[in-house]
Amino acid sequence: MTTIPQLPTAASVGPTDLLALSQNSMLYAASVQQVTAGLQHEISLPTGDLLGRNSAGAGAPEAVTPGAGLALGAGTLAATGTDHLGFALLGAFSATDEVVVNAQGAPGRLPVTALRGLFAAGTGLAIDANGTLSVTASAIAGATGPAGPAGAAGPAGPAGPAGSGLNAPGATNSASTIGSADFVAIWQNGANAWLSYEKLVGGQTIDQLPAAGPAADSDLLLVAQGGNALASQSFAAIWTYAAQKIPTMRRQVVELNSNTVLDATTHNQRVLVASQPITLTANFTNMGSGFTCRVINLAAGPVTMGTGITSGTGVATLPPGTAAELTALTYSGGSLVWWDGIALPTPTITVNAPGSPAANAPFTVSGGLFDEAPTALDYSTDGTNWTAVASPMIGAGSYSFQVPGLPAGSYTIAVRDHNATGVVGRSAPFSVATAAVALAAVPASASAGGTIAVSGTVAPAGTAVQVGLSASAATPPASLVAATVSGGTWSATLPAGSAAGTVYLWAEQTADAAVTAVSGAITVTAATPVVTYTINQPATISVAAGSGTMALNGGISPAQAIATQVAFSTSNAAPPLGGWQAASLIDNNGLWAVYATIPATAGAYYVWVETATGQAASVSGFTITVT
Structure with missing residues (x-):
């Protein structure tokens, strides 16, 4: 397409030459004469004139001459102020008069009454609201002259009666109580004086008292009983009171459900109850010599005595249903945290709770072995009917095996030594949940090229879920992606695809494609282009x-x-x-x-x-x- 700069330049332009003109979305030709019709000719003015019009009505521009108080020079019209010479002269100001002032380069009106703000009364002067100045007489008074001579002393008056004097304590002048506002007689600088009781008792601090000797039962302390009156109490009486309270003291109970480092602030003089199989470790610096605590294992598995804890028997685990006392001490051989250790009198099997298995899905049972080395194991879900374990994994101190899936319900797993059926361990109760996956938040529509955020629930909690989009509610997607699972919920974000249409969300348990859920139709619309x-x-x-x-x-x-x-x-x-x-x-x-x-x-x-x-x-x- 040819553009205007590519066209040849015209040698001259005449009134009949044609130009391209767009009018009402149509292209027309217009002559130069038509385009310039109605335009005024060039205007010429002599130097020093203004362009305007003096005549009445519309017409051509005319020269205008600047009037009084205006001057035109160097292309600028400015006020000269000469027109002010005709203003009338005032003989005096009145409160309603105004003056014109230059306020930061701009003209402004100022009431004459505001001019008083420029003046302040000096020493000995005053200005009233009407602007009247007056002199303060005291300001112009002279300095005070010298005092005259003292007059002669007058005659002495008669002597007063003798006072009662300061009597020694007696029945008539004794006091049973004393308050902070009462006075105490003192001798100071060779004369009698009075001192308030408040200042008397507040004048001596504890560091000014003489040091006491070794404490004894007969030593006394100040106490207040039933009020603010002070009384004395002996150390022997205080010990009798404390001894009566000691039997009522109770040790705090602290539950532990995760691996724990012992310290004096949280665990000293406490009863520690382990509700989960955990490991205890000790940092002697945070405990100190004399630290003590009692550990009771109420978990389904053992409590392990880890780093920093010394066992008297060499056994490092505390079996379920047993307890131990831990003590931190420093002696000539060093510092350590001690416990006696456990020497099990009889073989013991423990069973860990298997969590929340899915219905009819195999799951693992595991536990500990103490003074027990079985070669074969049996298990039971009702305590009556026993099944021999196929291929159990038996190690030094532990075991594990697979149990076929169980129907949904509540169970307790019991495990026994196949060759010593009296050695039996039981798990804590657990539930087998029906496997399920469900949809929660699924949008009804999406835009092509965008994403689709979906979520739902899954049982048992923590079961892996995978999701995908299909063009059919009957045919599974060709591919699925893993959803993010948190407890009993799952979520995922899927691409909506690039084409418009209808899709369906499929969600299924990764381990069992038969446990699935399909959404209703999701309409995918083409994205609106910005053009x-x-x-x-x-x-x-x-x-x-x-x-x-x-x-x-x-x-x-x-x-x-x-x-x-x-x-x-x-x-x-x-x-x-x-x-x-x-x-x-x-x-x-x-x-x-x-x-x-x-x-x-x-x-x-x-x-x-x-x-x-x-x-x-x-x-x-x-x-x-x-x-």
Whole structure:
């Protein structure tokens, strides 16, 4: 397509020369004379004149002369202030008068009463609300003169009666109580004086008292009993009171359900109850010599005495149903945390709870062996009927084996030595849950190219789940992905695909594809493109029917590589039913272009442009006349 800069330059321009003009979405020719009609001729003014109009009504511009108080110089019209010379002179100010001031480069009005704010009364002066100045008499008084001579002393008066004096304590002047506001007589600097009791008792601090000797039962302490009055109490009486309270003291109980490092703050002088098979370790620095605690194992498995704990028998585990005392001590041989150790008098089998197995799914049973070395094992779910274990894994101090799936319900697993049936261990009660997977949050629609977030529940908790999308509610997906499982819930995010249509979500347990769930239909819609098309009017808009092709083009905003199609329609409201042709993208994907096949039927046709998916349609404002 030829652009304006590519055209040859005209040697001269005349009134009859033609220009291209777009009017009402149609291209017309207009002469230079038509375009410039109504424009005014060049205006000329002498130096120092203004452009304006003095005459009444509309007309040509006229010269205007600056009046009094205005001057035109160097292209600038400025006020000179000479017009102020005609203002009337005032003989005096009044409170309602105003003056014009320059306030930061701009004119402003200022009440004359505000001028008082520039003045302040100095020493000996005062300014009232009306602006009247007055002098303060005291400010102008002279300095005070010297005092005159003292007069002669007057005669002495008669002597007063003798006082009662300070009597020794007696029945008539004794006090049974004393308060902070009462006074105590003291001798100070060779004379009697009085001191408040509050200051008397507050004048001596504990560090000023003499040091006491070794404590004894007869030593006394100050106590307050039933009020703020002080009384003395002997150490012997205090010990008697404390001895009566000691039997009522109770040790705190702390439950442990995970591996624990012992320390004095949390575990000293406590009863520690292990509710899970755990490992205890000791850091002597955090415990200190004299630390002690009692450990009771109420778990289904053993408690292991780990790093930092010394066993007297060398046994490092505390079996279920037993207890031990731990003590931290420092002696000449060093520092350690000691426990006696366990020497089991009889063989023992322990059984760990198997968790929450799925219904009819095999699961593992394991436990510990203490002073027991079986060669074969039996198990029972009811304590009456026993089944020999096939291929148990028996090691030094532990065992494990597989149990076939059980129906949903509550159970206790018992394990015994096949050759010594009196050695039996039992697990804690556990539940077998019915295997299930369910859908929770599933959207009804999604956009092509986006994602679909889904979630649901699974039983037993923690069972692996995989999900996928299928075009059918009856046919599983060709591939599935693992969902994120947390306890009894699962979640996943799946790509919605690039095409519009309908899909179904499938979720199933990874270990058992028969445990599955299928969602309702999810509608996937094509994403709406962000594009705007324009259509350029061709030079020729009248062609013969079936005469071949014609060049059409237009803009793409924003520029992008997007599949585009073009067609003709006799309606600017109803899109073409067929005849779409793919357009080419040029100019860095900013333009579309196509050689469109001219319709074989005569008529007025609109040009339609849209994406290859039938979106963002644009219709021409002109028509192509096919004759």
